Amino acid sequence: MKVMVVDDHDLIRKGIILLLENYRDIEVVADAGDGHEALVLAMQNDPDVVLMDISMPNGLDGLTTTKQLLQQQPNVKVVLLTMHDEEVYIRKAIQSGAHGYILKKSQGSELYEAIYHVYHGRRYYSTDLSDAQIEKMMKAKETPPSPLTLREQEVLRLNVLGYTNKEIAEKLHISAKTVENHKSNMMSKLGLKQKHEMIQYGIKNYFTDIH
Numbered sequence: 001m002k003v004m005v006v007d008d009h010d011l012i013r014k015g016i017i018l019l020l021e022n023y024r025d026i027e028v029v030a031d032a033g034d035g036h037e038a039l040v041l042a043m044q045n046d047p048d049v050v051l052m053d054i055s056m057p058n059g060l061d062g063l064t065t066t067k068q069l070l071q072q073q074p075n076v077k078v079v080l081l082t083m084h085d086e087e088v089y090i091r092k093a094i095q096s097g098a099h100g101y102i103l104k105k106s107q108g109s110e111l112y113e114a115i116y117h118v119y120h121g122r123r124y125y126s127t128d129l130s131d132a133q134i135e136k137m138m139k140a141k142e143t144p145p146s147p148l149t150l151r152e153q154e155v156l157r158l159n160v161l162g163y164t165n166k167e168i169a170e171k172l173h174i175s176a177k178t179v180e181n182h183k184s185n186m187m188s189k190l191g192l193k194q195k196h197e198m199i200q201y202g203i204k205n206y207f208t209d210i211h
């Protein structure tokens with residue numbers, strides 16, 4: 001089982017890798033410190049399972065990265081790692097398409113179990129919620145596809161997080177003028193007239209309530 005580890009804390013990442021190296025049937029093929037790096041390394045290394053921290057910096061958290069990763073590589077399985085056991089996080093994990101959800105306080109053997117389960121096509125959500133509650137959320141997750149492109153979603157998310165056009169342009173390696181064009185296109189698609197309406201739309205739809 002080829003595994004990639006994604007966590008912005010160097011020590012946690014190295015600790016997880018050391019733990020996984022104890023298992024003969026696991027090979028850690030890559031590790032990344034943020035979502036952008038994770039998307040690139042996943043393409044290069046083609047892992048079977050990605051262990052993904054939810055809380056990461058640079059405008060691309062684990063939930064958003066998971067969504068983009070699964071669009072980029074539909075066969076990859078993603079297990080989210082988090083300190084949060086609240087329903088809102090679990091709901092958003094399901095909406096992101098994650099195959100597993102495990103708490104950072106879990107035992108090492110449970111981490112292996114999560115990888116093994118999702119690799120073999122099963123779901124693994126280790127939370128305080130009952131299976132029935134999770135099943136209900138799974139059924140409710142079928143939401144209509146976003147009218148926005150992935151790039152527009154990135155621009156919107158960074159905009160909601162308070163980045164200026166210039167800062168967004170630098171992060172996404174595009175021009176400030178292109179950022180402005182994306183914003184105009186989004187407002188037109190969504191039928192919005194004021195910029196604050198676009199920000200409200202972003203907060204409601206793109207995970208910006210989670211850091």
